[in-house]
Amino acid sequence: MEIPVPRPSEPAKVFHHSCFAMNTRFSLVLVGLEAEQARALAQTAERHLLACERLMSRFDAVSPVSDLNRRAADEKVTPPDALWEILTLCQGYWRQTRGAFDITLWPLTRCWREHLQRAEEPTDETIQRTLLQTGFHRLYLDEAARTVRFQSKGMSIDLGGFGKGYALESVAVQLRAAGVERAFLSFGESSITVLGSHPHGPAWPVGVGNLFSPQDAVHTFQLRDASLSTSGTAPFNAAGGPRAFGQIIDPRSGRPIEGYRTMSVASPGGMEAEVLSTALLITPAEQRAELLSDFSAVSGVEIVYDSNAGEFVPRIEWKYGS
Amino acid sequence: MDLDSPSLSSSGLESRADRREFLKRLAVLAGSSALIAELPWWSPLRVAPVAEAAADRVRLGLVGVGTRGNLHISHLLNTPGVEIAALCDDYDPHLQAGLARVKGAKGFSDFRRMLEMPDLDGVLIATPLHQHARMCLDAFSADKHVFCEKSLAYTIEECQAIADAHRGSKRVFQIGHQRMFSPAFLQALELVRNGAIGQITQIRAYWHRNGNWRNPVPDPSLERRLNWRLYREYSCGLMTELASHHMQVANWFLGAHPVACTGYGSINYWKDGREVYDNVNLIYRYANGTHAIYDSLISNKFYGMEVQVMGPKGTIEAEAGRLYAETPPPAPGIVQLINSLEHGFFDTVPIGGPSWVPDLKRDAKGTAITHEKSTDDGTAISLAAFANAIRLGVPIEGMMEQACRSGVSVLMGQAAMEQQREIAWPEGFRI
Numbered sequence: 001m002e003i004p005v006p007r008p009s010e011p012a013k014v015f016h017h018s019c020f021a022m023n024t025r026f027s028l029v030l031v032g033l034e035a036e037q038a039r040a041l042a043q044t045a046e047r048h049l050l051a052c053e054r055l056m057s058r059f060d061a062v063s064p065v066s067d068l069n070r071r072a073a074d075e076k077v078t079p080p081d082a083l084w085e086i087l088t089l090c091q092g093y094w095r096q097t098r099g100a101f102d103i104t105l106w107p108l109t110r111c112w113r114e115h116l117q118r119a120e121e122p123t124d125e126t127i128q129r130t131l132l133q134t135g136f137h138r139l140y141l142d143e144a145a146r147t148v149r150f151q152s153k154g155m156s157i158d159l160g161g162f163g164k165g166y167a168l169e170s171v172a173v174q175l176r177a178a179g180v181e182r183a184f185l186s187f188g189e190s191s192i193t194v195l196g197s198h199p200h201g202p203a204w205p206v207g208v209g210n211l212f213s214p215q216d217a218v219h220t221f222q223l224r225d226a227s228l229s230t231s232g233t234a235p236f237n238a239a240g241g242p243r244a245f246g247q248i249i250d251p252r253s254g255r256p257i258e259g260y261r262t263m264s265v266a267s268p269g270g271m272e273a274e275v276l277s278t279a280l281l282i283t284p285a286e287q288r289a290e291l292l293s294d295f296s297a298v299s300g301v302e303i304v305y306d307s308n309a310g311e312f313v314p315r316i317e318w319k320y321g322s
Numbered sequence: 323m324d325l326d327s328p329s330l331s332s333s334g335l336e337s338r339a340d341r342r343e344f345l346k347r348l349a350v351l352a353g354s355s356a357l358i359a360e361l362p363w364w365s366p367l368r369v370a371p372v373a374e375a376a377a378d379r380v381r382l383g384l385v386g387v388g389t390r391g392n393l394h395i396s397h398l399l400n401t402p403g404v405e406i407a408a409l410c411d412d413y414d415p416h417l418q419a420g421l422a423r424v425k426g427a428k429g430f431s432d433f434r435r436m437l438e439m440p441d442l443d444g445v446l447i448a449t450p451l452h453q454h455a456r457m458c459l460d461a462f463s464a465d466k467h468v469f470c471e472k473s474l475a476y477t478i479e480e481c482q483a484i485a486d487a488h489r490g491s492k493r494v495f496q497i498g499h500q501r502m503f504s505p506a507f508l509q510a511l512e513l514v515r516n517g518a519i520g521q522i523t524q525i526r527a528y529w530h531r532n533g534n535w536r537n538p539v540p541d542p543s544l545e546r547r548l549n550w551r552l553y554r555e556y557s558c559g560l561m562t563e564l565a566s567h568h569m570q571v572a573n574w575f576l577g578a579h580p581v582a583c584t585g586y587g588s589i590n591y592w593k594d595g596r597e598v599y600d601n602v603n604l605i606y607r608y609a610n611g612t613h614a615i616y617d618s619l620i621s622n623k624f625y626g627m628e629v630q631v632m633g634p635k636g637t638i639e640a641e642a643g644r645l646y647a648e649t650p651p652p653a654p655g656i657v658q659l660i661n662s663l664e665h666g667f668f669d670t671v672p673i674g675g676p677s678w679v680p681d682l683k684r685d686a687k688g689t690a691i692t693h694e695k696s697t698d699d700g701t702a703i704s705l706a707a708f709a710n711a712i713r714l715g716v717p718i719e720g721m722m723e724q725a726c727r728s729g730v731s732v733l734m735g736q737a738a739m740e741q742q743r744e745i746a747w748p749e750g751f752r753i
Contacts, residue, residue, distance in 0.1 A: 014663045018652045025650040029659060189653050189673050200668040207672040215654065217672045 017042035021049035022164055023059065024188030028171075031182040031199055041178055045171045052167040055082055056159040058106075068148060069156045076147035084146055086159065086166060087139075093162075093275040094136040096294055100279035102251045106158040107133040109249060112256055116245060127254040134251060161191075165229060165274030168193045172227075172270065192228040193270050208264045210314050211305060218314045219301045221266045222322075226297075229273035230264040232257055232281050250282040257281060260305035260312055266321075267298045276300065285318050292320060341400045344698075345706050348505070357512055362719035363502055366710035367703065380709045383408035383436050385457060386448035387420035390471060390498075394446055395423055397702045404709045410436045413547065415540075433457055437464040443712050444494065447471060450550040451557045455480035458495075462487045467712045469705070471498040473566035474729030476558075478748050481729045485722055485753050494711040494718055497725035499570040500700035501640075503707060507571065507700070509691050510631065510640040514575060518645060519633030522576060525614040526630045527568035529560070532623035534592050535600075552596040559598025560587075560618040561732040569735075570728035571629050571640065572606070572614040579727040580606035580614065580734065582746045587739035591621040604735045616735070638691070645691050723753045 015030040015038035026049055030038045057063045064083045071077050079087065093101045111130045115122045122130070133154035140149045159166075164187045172193050175183055183195040184204060194204040203224040207217020221228055232246045246257040263281040267273040272295065280288055280300055292298055299321025305312040348367050358364060380403060384391055387409055398404050410430040411417040421429045430436040437445070437460060444467030447457045455475040461468045474497060475481045488495050501507045514522065539548045550556040551563050573579055585604030592600040601619035608614070631638040636647040652660075655673030662669055711718050730751065738745040 014660055016652065016660050018650050020650055027652050027656045029656065031663060184659060186656060186673060189655065192673065198668055199663065200666060205670040207670040209672045215672050217670050220670050
């Protein structure tokens with residue numbers, strides 16, 4: 001929708017803050033607040049994101065996630081409460097998505113990344129062996145003792161995408177509690193959360209950019225108090241080659257998705273959007289509606305890029321909801 | 323005989339033709355820089371290099387054929403329109419080795435005899451620090467153009483004497499602070515002036531090595547002569563031989579000289595009879611409340627060397643040629659959103675796309691700032707500027723100011739450490 005509306009008598013007060021967090025860029029746009037209040041809210045949000053990073057980062061050797069990955073195959077580990085809560089949430093989503101969303105796939109991700117860097121694919125045998133180091137069913141959460149144990153050597157959890165959704169959702173909660181009515185939050189541009197609506201329209205219109213021409217929207221979501229997550233965007237082998245592999249791995253086959261494909265999901269919650277954009281991408285199209293019957297107010301779009309005379313042309317392959 | 327230079331082959335510009343092309347590109351860069359008023363020493367480079375006609379050639383004499391002197395020979399042999407007419411050194415093995423490299427050059431053991439040579443346009447002084455002032459003054463008296471290696475002189479009084487002797491002269495004077503001619507530093511300064519890091523709130527510089535900083539000597543009787551920079555009689559060690567470079571950068575970027583300095587130094591590791599500190603730690607205060615913090619040591623090289631220029635919006639590491647923004651630039655979609663909100667428009671934010679990842683995973687914030695790719699640290703360019711300035715017959719503006727500011731700054735630091743008290747910028751010092 002590109003209908004210019006008349007200029008308001010007073011231009012909206014717009015505050016913007018971007019910062020580095022969780023290995024990407026976070027941007028916060030607040031509308032209609034006094035600058036001082038907006039700055040304070042942005043500072044609180046940034047502090048919270050950095051705390052989330054310290055909790056969940058795989059790159060930080062002393063984070064609780066790194067500690068868990070180092071020790072949990074050998075002993076029961078008691079994670080901090082915040083991480084315990086995240087792990088139980090992930091277990092719930094794993095069950096709800098019939099295993100399509102799984103935070104234990106890092107060994108496969110690493111295996112494919114290392115092979116593709118050498119321009120080769122792992123053998124079936126390697127994949128089968130690596131699959132034995134993955135799977136949430138091998139991650140034992142002892143509810144009574146609040147301990148975590150990996151039931152296979154070499155297991156490793158990765159909260160990358162989910163962590164961003166979790167962080168966005170908690171920042172949104174903080175902003176609402178502070179009385180903020182309109183806000184636009186972006187995490188690495190692939191995870192968006194909005195509060196309220198655009199000051200000049202009924203919702204925030206957010207376009208899913210063409211992978212090969214980001215300023216062109218292939219599909220536009222109308223978001224109101226909702227989150228949007230896009231998965232499957234950056235291919236492993238971005239340099240090209242006859243076969244493009246996405247970063248998303250199917251936990252059943254142990255193989256990454258093929259071709260240039262993205263799944264964008266809008267949902268009331270940031271975590272849910274993150275979980276579903278990943279899970280739907282690897283769930284066969286005919287099973288997606290059934291999976292989504294457990295969720296309400298969700299919409300989704302899958303975009304496939306067809307190679308046409310050396311150019312990639314986007315096409316909407318699958319669509320759900322409004 | 324400055325031994326801090328890289329190896330002789332490191333210039334990366336091995337032939338005269340390469341050098342000529344490089345200088346042509348630089349002429350364009352120098353002419354196009356918005357900062358040219360702040361970098362008057364670049365203006366000789368706006369003239370493209372001359373043809374090889376003998377009449378156009380600038381005839382130079384070099385005194386001090388040690389490591390630094392030899393590096394100058396390498397560069398000068400590749401600098402268009404330059405002839406090395408004479409070499410001078412009172413240590414004969416160095417002189418003979420130099421003469422073997424430069425065909426047709428006349429050899430001298432006495433600098434004053436070299437100055438008497440007819441048709442000599444200028445001299446390059448690459449001798450131990452304590453000889454700089456005497457040689458500069460003699461060269462000025464003999465009406466020669468002068469390129470003097472850093473640091474300017476051994477005492478503040480000598481710095482003043484050089485500045486006094488040169489004031490009003492039509493002769494070119496240049497100091498061997500090659501960062502003034504480094505495209506990387508030029509681009510760093512441009513970023514600072516364009517507000518990329520905001521106001522400069524602190525400069526931090528360091529130069530760390532791990533080694534005894536000694537040259538092998540063929541005979542113990544030559545120890546003080548060949549390892550002059552370890553002895554207080556000839557040098558202020560780390561301050562004059564290394565710190566002067568980074569103090570020049572600090573003063574240049576801040577556009578001022580320090581008003582005071584304090585610090586400590588000692589010999590805490592290389593207790594081998596040397597007389598200069600093997601570690602120095604200093605704080606320089608500027609009139610506007612900015613501080614430059616400098617330290618140097620030769621018993622640990624983990625951090626190497628760097629000049630960090632800091633402000634509320636970012637940090638520039640000038641040696642590495644990188645800018646570290648405090649906050650990332652917003653995505654184009656976010657910029658578009660802000661714009662539409664501010665102008666009361668309602669349109670789609672094209673944003674739900676590939677996840678943005680910084681250039682480098684671990685050290686997320688750095689971006690390269692250098693466009694002109696060259697392995698030259700500015701030394702080759704600075705010599706070309708010297709030759710061009712002589713040919714044009716125009717002194718290089720601003721050069722004596724840079725030389726005095728850094729030269730005096732490091733001597734203030736040395737005094738602060740030796741006297742263990744705050745040392746003020748010398749009142750009445752006149753450039």
